[in-house]
Amino acid sequence: MLENTPSRTAEVVALIRALENTYYGETSLLKDRYAARFLSDFYMAIFNRLSILPEFTSFFVNAASLGLFDFITLRHAFMDNYVRRFAHKVPVALLGAGYDSRALRLADDIKHGVWEFDFPATQRRKKFYLRNERITGEAPHYIEADFMKESLTEIFERSGMQKTATLVLWEGVSMYVSEAVVRDTLTACRDYFGAGTLVVFDYWHSKMTDPVKNLAVQVMPFIMDIVYNERFTYGATPQEMRAVAMECGAKKFESLNGQQIMKKLTLTSRLPLASASLAVVEF
Structure with a gap:
């Protein structure tokens, strides 16, 4: 990620959520009517062109993204379900929140607060887009953080979060850091929040048994670097x-x-990419 520049991939994710809501309407997994608010002029132009096309267009959008469109919406819906299941009992922490809208969409399910941690440039842009938004219930706690310059424990302490069991969502981040950072993140969540804490995150597969899929896995980091300056x-x-x-x-x-x-979502109509998975870690 470029310093002092909002995350481009966070905006792509918002674009995908906005298109999913437009294509599927009442059958949308996310029903994210806020996602389009986070789009810059460039991505809004893409959204305006693609959103006027019929629902079956989503198949071609997904094919063009090699299954990323469906995986991102499935990933987001799966994490939404964890918020609905646990946020009435424990606080929610979003690490690398990006342009997440759960504090708005799932406000009725969040009873113990939601803390959004992200790089300053991305978070400030998000707050700017939401400046006129009326938020029901407790407003999210926005915590600016540079995860490469400050330990996660220090960030948690500065945020004022209590040391109690917490639902931690770490979405679209692990593939941009090192194994050491992944270990440090899991350990910090364990040590700070304690027993009963859940960490839900997605991760990229470093290799696959199928030779064709394995080739795609090896090429993708370079594509991400060229397009977004955010290399896996x-x-x-x-x-x-x-x-x-x-x-x-x-x-x-x-x-x-x-x-x-x-299968968890009792759904059969999506075709997600096979080179990423979701992990659920319970301490």
């Missing part, structure tokens, strides 16, 4: 990620690919 730097197989989580003190670990997420 870390990936792991499900077995490797399980080992990392267990070594960090996890009591339970679950990894789900796109097809498995669809």
Whole structure:
């Protein structure tokens, strides 16, 4: 990520959520009517051109993105379900929140507050776009943080979050850091929030058994670097990620690919990419 520049991939994710809501309407997984508010003129122009096309266009958008469109919406919906299940009992922390809208969409489910942590440039831009938004219930706590310059424990302490079981969502971040940062993040959540804490995050697969898919996995980091200046730097197989989580003190670990997420959501109409998964770590 370029310093002092809002995240471009966070905006792409907002674009995908906005298109998913437009294409599917009442059957949308996310029903995210806020996502389009975070789009710059460039991405708003793309949204305006694609959103006027019929629902079946989503198939071609997904094919053009090699399944990323569907994986991002499935990932987001899966994490939404965790908010609905646990946010009435524990606080919610969003690490690298980007242009997340859960504090608005799921306000009725959040009973113990939501803390959004992100780089200053992205978070300030988000707050600017929401400056006139009327928020029902408790407003989110915005915490500016540079995760590369400050330890996560220091960031948590500065945020004023209590040391209690917490639902931590870490979305679209792990592939841009190192294995050491992944370990430090899991360990910091374990040590600061304690027993009962859940960390839900997605991760990129570093290699795959299928040679064609494996080639795509090897090329993708370079594509991300060229297009967004945000290159993938870390990936792991499900077995490797399980080992990392267990070594960090996890009591339970679950990894789900796109097809498995669809089963959890009782859904069969999406075609997500196969080179990423979601991890659920319980301490």
